[in-house]
Amino acid sequence: MIEKADQIFILLRNWLVSFLPPAWQTAAGVVLGVIGIIAVFPGLFAITTVLERKGIGRMQNRLGPNRVGPFGILQPIADAIKSLTKEDVIPTNADGVVHFLAPVYLVVVAFMGFAVLPVGRNMVLVDMDASLLFYFAMGASTEVSIFMAGWSSRNKYSLLGAMRAVAQMISYEVPLLLSSVVIVMMTGSLSLVKIVEAQNQYTWGLPHWYIFTPWGFAGFIMYAIAGTAETNRSPFDLPEGESELVAGYFTEYSGFKFALFFLAEYLGMLSISGLGTTLFLGGWSAPLAALTWVPSWFWFFSKVMLSIVVFIWIRGTLPRLRQDQLMNFAWKFVIPMTLLNLFVAAIWRFMGEGWLRWIVSSSILIVVYIAVARAGMRRKHFGPRSYRYAD
C-alpha cells in the first residue's frame, strides 16, 4: 500500500501505456513523462507567482492581489488571459528573427533541465550517466538567449541589461559548478539518481543528507548564492531592476513573449531549487527514518517549495547589489571559498570515520571564512569617488 502510493505515477503510466501495442510502449511512456513535466512545473510556476506577490506584499506591509478569487488565488489565470490578449509590439528597427527566437529558445532550454531531476523513487525522465553535466550544459545555454533578447531589441537599455546579465551569469557559473563538484567528489558519480540514493541512508534516525556535513553546508550556502545570481533573482537582479534599466533585456517584449520570459525565469528558479534539493537536501528521501511511509515525490516537491519560499523571503528582505559589488563578490570571495571547500572535502574523505574529521573540517571552514571576510572588508578606502568616462 505504501509502495503503491509512492509509485502511483509510475503505475499510472504503465497502465496507460499497456493499451498500446508493444512496439510503441517505450516512446509512449516517454511522451507521458514529458506531458507530466509540462503539466506539473508550469502549475508550480502559477502557484509561485501568487505566493510571491502575496508574500512580498505582506513583507512590505501591504496586501498582495486579492481581487481575483479568494485571497487572490486565481490571479495567475487572470495574468495568463491578459498576456495572451495583449498586443505584440515589436520595434521597427528590431531584428525580427532573433527577437522572435530568443524567448522560444529560453523556454526550451529551461524545460530541458527538468528532464534529469529525480522527482521520486524511480521517477526520473532520463537516467543518464552524466546527468549533472547535462543539467549544467542546459543552464549555460540560457546566456545565449538572454544576449539574443537584449541585442535584437536595438535598445541601449536592453543591450546594457543583457550584457550585465550575461557577465553576472558567467561569473556565477563557476561557483555553481564548483560547489556541485564537491558532491560529485564525495559520491563518485555524476548521475543524479545515484547522488540521491547515496543520501537515502539513515543513522540513528537522521538522514545522510549532504547538507548535514561541514563541506555540504558550506557548499549549499555557496550553491544558493550562485543559484540566486544565475536566475537573476534579487538581491542579484540588477539586470532587470525596474528602477535602473526599465526592465533590462526584456524591455521591448510585450504580451505573450514577456510571459514566456517570466515563465522561463520562474522555471529556472524551480529548476535550480530542484537541483539544490537533489544535491544537498537529499532529493526525494524523507527527513527522518520514521517518515519513510510518506510518498517520495511529496518530499521532493515540499523541499522545492521550501526553497522557493526562501527565495521569495530573501527577495523581500535584502537590498539589491550593484554590478561591481556582485562581480567582486563572485570572483574574490565565493570562488576562493568553493576551492577551499573542495580541499576540505578531500581532507574529510581521507581522514576516515570518526568525530575528528568533523572538528577539523568545520574549524578550517569557519576560520578561513572569518579571515577572508575580515580581510575583504578592511581594504575598502572610502575616499572621494573617481569617475572613468567611456569614449
Added chain:
Amino acid sequence: MGIAFWIVAALTIAGSLAAVLFRNLVHCALALTVAFAGLALLFLQLDAQFAGFVQILVYVGAVAILVVFAILLTRSSETPKDGGVFSTTWLAGLVIAAAIFAVLGWALLQSLAGLAQQSATPSVTVQQIGNALMGRYVLPLEIVASLLTAALIGAVIVALHEKKQEAE
C-alpha cells in the same frame, strides 16, 4: 548512419555556411552557435556523453558568448565595404583550405586503416576519462591549465596597459 546523422550533419553544415555567408556579424556568431550545437549532437550520437555535454557547456555557453562580446566591443556589426562577405583574394584562400583539408583527410584515412578491426563503438564512461586525465595524461592537463592561466593574466595585463596609456 541513420536518418538522425544526416539531419544533424545538415544542420551543422548549414550553420557553418551561414556563419560565413551572413551579412550581419552577430547573426554569423549565432549561426556559429548552431554549428557548435550540431557538433555536440554528433558527439552524443557516437555515445560520447561527456564530450557532447562539455561541448555544449563550453562552446555554446562560454565561447559563443565570448565571440559575441568581442564583436560588440570592437567593431560595429556591418559588413566591410569592398566585396561584401566575399573577399577579393578568394583563389589563395581556396588553395590553402583545400591543402589543409587534404592533409586532414590523409591523416584520418591513415588512422582508419589501423582501426578497421574493431566492430562496436567503445563506450567510455566518465570515470575512465577521469582516471585517464589524472593518471596517464596528467602532464598535458597541467600544461593546458597553465596555458589558460597565462592567457587570463595576459588578457588582464593587455586591458590594464591600454587603460594606463589612455590615462597618461
